[in-house]
Amino acid sequence: xxxxxxxxxxxxxxxxxxxxxxxxxxxxxxxxxxxxxxxxxxxxxxxxxxxxxxxxxxxxxxxxxxxxxxxxxxxxxxxxxxxxxxxxxxxxxxxxxxxxxxxxxxxxxxxxxxxxxxxxxxxxxxxxxxxxxxxxxxxxxxxxxxxxxxxxxxxxxxxxxxxxxxxxxxxxxxxxxxxxxxxxxxxxxxxxxxxxxxxxxxxxxxxxxxxxxxxxxxxxxxxxxxxxxxxxxxxxxxxxxxxxxxxxxxxxxxxxxxxxxxxxxxxxxxxxxxxxxxxxxxxxxxxxxxxxxxxxxxxxxxxxxxxxxxxxxxxxxxxxxxxxxxxxxxxxxxxxxxxxxxxxxxxxxxxxxxxxxxxxxxxxxxxxxxxxxxxxxxxxxxxxxxxxxxxxxxxxxxxxxxxxxxxxxxxxxxxxxxxxxxxxxxxxxxxxxxxxxxxxxxxxxxxxxxxxxxxxxxxxxxxxxxxxxxxxxxxxxxxxxxxxxxxxxxxxxxxxxxxxxxxxxxxxxxxxxxxxxxxxxxxxxxxxxxxxxxxxxxxxxxxxxxxxxxxxxxxxxxxxxxxxxxxxxxxxxxxxxxxxxxxxxxxxxxxxxxxxxxxxxxxxxxxxxxxxxxxxxxxxxxxxxxxxxxxxxxxxxxxxxxxxxxxxx
Ligand code: B12
Ligand code: SF4
Numbered sequence: 001x002x003x004x005x006x007x008x009x010x011x012x013x014x015x016x017x018x019x020x021x022x023x024x025x026x027x028x029x030x031x032x033x034x035x036x037x038x039x040x041x042x043x044x045x046x047x048x049x050x051x052x053x054x055x056x057x058x059x060x061x062x063x064x065x066x067x068x069x070x071x072x073x074x075x076x077x078x079x080x081x082x083x084x085x086x087x088x089x090x091x092x093x094x095x096x097x098x099x100x101x102x103x104x105x106x107x108x109x110x111x112x113x114x115x116x117x118x119x120x121x122x123x124x125x126x127x128x129x130x131x132x133x134x135x136x137x138x139x140x141x142x143x144x145x146x147x148x149x150x151x152x153x154x155x156x157x158x159x160x161x162x163x164x165x166x167x168x169x170x171x172x173x174x175x176x177x178x179x180x181x182x183x184x185x186x187x188x189x190x191x192x193x194x195x196x197x198x199x200x201x202x203x204x205x206x207x208x209x210x211x212x213x214x215x216x217x218x219x220x221x222x223x224x225x226x227x228x229x230x231x232x233x234x235x236x237x238x239x240x241x242x243x244x245x246x247x248x249x250x251x252x253x254x255x256x257x258x259x260x261x262x263x264x265x266x267x268x269x270x271x272x273x274x275x276x277x278x279x280x281x282x283x284x285x286x287x288x289x290x291x292x293x294x295x296x297x298x299x300x301x302x303x304x305x306x307x308x309x310x311x312x313x314x315x316x317x318x319x320x321x322x323x324x325x326x327x328x329x330x331x332x333x334x335x336x337x338x339x340x341x342x343x344x345x346x347x348x349x350x351x352x353x354x355x356x357x358x359x360x361x362x363x364x365x366x367x368x369x370x371x372x373x374x375x376x377x378x379x380x381x382x383x384x385x386x387x388x389x390x391x392x393x394x395x396x397x398x399x400x401x402x403x404x405x406x407x408x409x410x411x412x413x414x415x416x417x418x419x420x421x422x423x424x425x426x427x428x429x430x431x432x433x434x435x436x437x438x439x440x441x442x443x444x445x446x447x448x449x450x451x452x453x454x455x456x457x458x459x460x461x462x463x464x465x466x467x468x469x470x471x472x473x474x475x476x477x478x479x480x481x482x483x484x485x486x487x488x489x490x491x492x493x494x495x496x497x498x499x500x501x502x503x504x505x506x507x508x509x510x511x512x513x514x515x516x517x518x519x520x521x522x523x524x525x526x527x528x529x530x531x532x533x534x535x536x537x538x539x540x541x542x543x544x545x546x547x548x549x550x551x552x553x554x555x556x557x558x559x560x561x562x563x564x565x566x567x568x569x570x571x572x573x574x575x576x577x578x579x580x581x582x583x584x585x586x587x588x589x590x591x592x593x594x595x596x597x598x599x600x601x602x603x604x605x606x607x608x609x610x611x612x613x614x615x616x617x618x619x620x621x622x623x624x625x626x627x628x629x630x631x632x633x634x635x636x637x638x639x640x641x642x643x644x645x646x647x648x649x
Contacts, residue, residue, distance in 0.1 A: 002213055004028060004035040005144040009158040010044040011076035011085040015272035017259030019279060019331055020179060021150045024209055026252035031210050037258035040135050041076055042266055047131060048074050049268050051123050059271055070117060078154055080499045082108045083481040084121050086157040090485050092128040093161040104484035135162055141170050152180040157485055160194055167196035174198045178205045181498060183299045187229045189495035191236035193488060200229040203299055204243040206251060242300040248281065248307040253315050256323055276325040278316065281306035281332045286361055290396040293471065296459030297333045309342035320354055329357040340368050348374035362407040363399040366572065373414040382407050384420035387440050388433040389607055394426045401607045402573035408447040413616035415637040418448050424514045425455040427472025427504055431513035441520055443602035443614060445549045446533040449525045453518045455510060458500040465500060473502040532638040535615035545603060545615055553601045562586065563594055570604060573612040
C-alpha cells in the first residue's frame with residue numbers, strides 16, 4: 001500500500017496552511033491513497049521564537065521588541081532577498097566545504113541587517129543541524145513509501161538538506177519535489193545536481209502527481225506524464241508539455257486538517273491570525289492578451305481558468321465552516337471579471353463575516369469596488385506598479401495613472417486596504433516620467449502609500465527574463481545570494497535560480513533619477529497621521545473640502561456650484577472635452593481655469609488631458625436627495641481605521 005508524506009520546510013508563512021499540498025492530499029484521498037502533511041516549518045518557528053522573541057507573550061510586545069526584519073524571519077514571510085532563511089540551512093546541506101560565510105555576511109547580509117540581527121541569523125544557523133535531527137526523529141519514515149517536498153519562496157535549501165538526510169537513512173524511500181522553485185529548467189537542475197531526489201513535478205501537480213503514484217504502483221513507465229521530470233537512462237528528462245488543470249471545478253476542496261491540528265499545538269499560536277488560502281482561478285486573462293513585462297506569476301501556464309460561481313461559493317462556505325476561518329486570502333493572480341455578476345453579489349448577500357483578500361486589475365469601476373466591500377473584501381492587491389501612464393504602457397499593464405489613483409481613492413472610500421508597490425527601472429523609461437510623478441504623489445497623501453519603491457525584479461518566466469536582450473537588458477545572472485547558497489558554477493545556478501540580476505543595455509542607472517520620488521514616499525510613509533481630504537456637499541449645491549493632509553496647500557476650500565459640479569463629475573477621470581460638454585454652456589476657458597486651480601491645490605490630479613478628483617465624493621448618478629450618508633450601507637471612509645492596517649503580526 002502506498003502512503004505519502006508531504007512536507008513543508010522553513011520558510012513558509014507560519015500563519016497559513018499551504019494550498020498546493022493540501023490540494024494534493026485531497027486529490028490523493030479521492031483516489032484511495034493516504035497522505036499526511038507535516039508542517040516542519042512550524043517546528044522550526046518554535047526554535048526561532050526562543051532565539052528571537054524569548055519571553056514575549058503578546059502581539060503588542062512582539063511589535064515593540066522585535067525589528068520588522070526579524071519579525072519576517074520569525075513569521076517566515078521573507079521577501080526574495082537576501083535569502084537569509086535559505087543560507088541558514090546551506091551548511092546543513094553542503095557541510096563546511098560549501099560557500100564562503102565571511103563573504104556572504106559582508107556582501108549580502110551586512111548591507112541588509114545590523115550586527116545584532118546578523119548574530120541572530122548565525123545563532124539560527126548553528127541550530128539548523130539539530131533541527132534536522134529533530135525532524136528525522138519526529139517522523140516515522142518507515143510508514144511511508146514516498147516523501148514529497150513542497151518548495152516555494154525560501155524553502156529550497158532546508159528541503160534539500162532534509163531530503164538528503166532522509167535518503168541517506170532510508171534509501172528505499174522515493175523523494176519527489178514540487179512547487180514554484182521546481183518548475184521547468186529549475187526542476188531539471190534539481191535532478192541533475194541532487195542525486196537524492198527521484199522525481200520533480202514541474203508546475204501544476206494535481207493530475208501528474210497521482211498519475212506518478214499510479215505508474216509506480218502498477219510498474220508502468222513514466223513517459224507522457226505532463227510536467228514530470230525523472231531520470232531516464234541516468235539523464236533528467238522532462239516531458240515537454242506543462243501540466244495544466246483544464247476544469248477548475250474538478251479540483252477537490254483543499255484539506256487543511258493537518259495544518260490546524262499542528263498549528264494549535266504550537267506555543268506561539270495565539271500570536272498570529274490564521275489566514276486561509278483558497279483559489280478560484282488559475283492563470284491570467286489579462287496576461288493572455290498582454291503579458292506584463294516583469295511578471296513571472298504564471299510560470300509556464302498563462303491560460304485563465306476559473307471555478308463556476310456555484311462551486312466557488314460552496315467551497316468558500318465549506319472552508320469557512322470547517323475551519324472557522326476569519327480571514328480568507330484568494331490566491332488567484334487576478335480576480336475573474338465574471339464574478340462581479342455572479343459570485344460577488346451572492347457573497348454580499350451572505351453577510352458571512354469573513355475578511356477577504358483578492359488580487360485584481362486596477363482599472364475597476366466604482367460600483368465594483370463597492371460590491372467587493374459588500375462581499376467582504378477588506379484587502380486588495382490591485383497591481384498598481386506605477387503612477388506614470390508612459391511607464392505603465394512600457395510594462396504592458398493596460399491601465400493608466402488616473403485609473404490607478406481612482407482605484408486607490410475608491411478603496412479608501414469603501415474601507416478596503418490596497419497593497420501596492422511603486423516599481424522603477426523599466427528599460428526605455430524616461431527619467432522625466434519620475435519628475436512628473438513627484439507632484440502626483442504629493443497630491444495623494446490621504447491615500448494608502450506604496451509599501452515600497454523598488455527596482456523591478458527579474459523573475460524566471462517573465463518576458464523581461466525570456467526576452468532579456470530584445471527588451472534592453474544584458475548580463476542576466478542569478479541574484480547574488482544564490483552564489484553563496486550553492487557551491488555550483490554559474491551555469492548550474494542559472495538553471496536553479498528563480499530571481500535574477502541584470503544590467504541595462506544602455507548603461508542607465510535608475511537610482512540616479514528616482515531619488516526624489518523615493519525620498520518623498522519615505523516622508524509620506526513616516527507620517528504618523530497622513531491626514532484626510534474630506535468633501536462635503538451642501539444643500540444648495542455648493543460644497544466644502546477640508547484638507548488636513550500633512551502637506552496640504554490650504555486647510556479649507558469652498559466650492560461654488562460650478563466647481564462642485566466639476567468636482568463630482570470627475571470622481572471618475574474625465575477628459576476636458578467631456579467636462580466641457582457636461583457643463584455646457586459654460587465657457588471652455590472657464591472650465592480649464594477651474595481645473596487648473598484644482599490641480600494646483602492638490603484637489604485633483606491630471607494626466608495629459610484628463611482630470612480626476614481626489615477627495616472621495618458621493619457616487620455619481622445619485623441625486624443629493626437619494627444620497628444619504630447616514631443611511632448608506634457603507635459609509636464613506638476618509639481614513640483607514642487602525643485595525644484594518646495589517647502589521648507583520
Ligand atoms: C498567493 C500567492 C502569494 C500569497 C500567499 C502565499 C502562500 N504561501 O500561500 C502572498 C500574497 C502572501 C504571497 C507573498 C509572496 N509571494 Co507569492 N504568490 C502567490 C501566487 C499568486 C499563488 C500561489 C498559489 O497558492 N498557487 C496555487 C497553488 C495550488 O499552486 P502551488 O502552490 O504552486 O502548488 C501546485 C504546484 O506547484 C505543485 N506542487 C506544489 N508543491 C508540491 C509538492 C509536491 C511533492 C508535488 C508533487 C507538487 C507540488 O502542485 C500544486 C497543485 O497544482 C504565486 C503565483 C502562482 N500563480 O502560483 C505567487 C508566488 C508563489 N509568490 C512569489 C513571491 C516571490 C512572493 C513574495 C516574495 C512577494 C514578492 N515580493 O513578490 C511574497 C513572499 C511571501 C512569503 N515569504 O511568505 C513567487 C515565488 C517564486 C518562487 N520561486 O518561490 C510566485 C511564484 C510568483 C512570482 N513570480 O512572483 N504570495
Ligand atoms: S502582473 Fe498580473 S495582470 Fe499582469 S500578467 Fe501578471 S498576473 Fe496578469
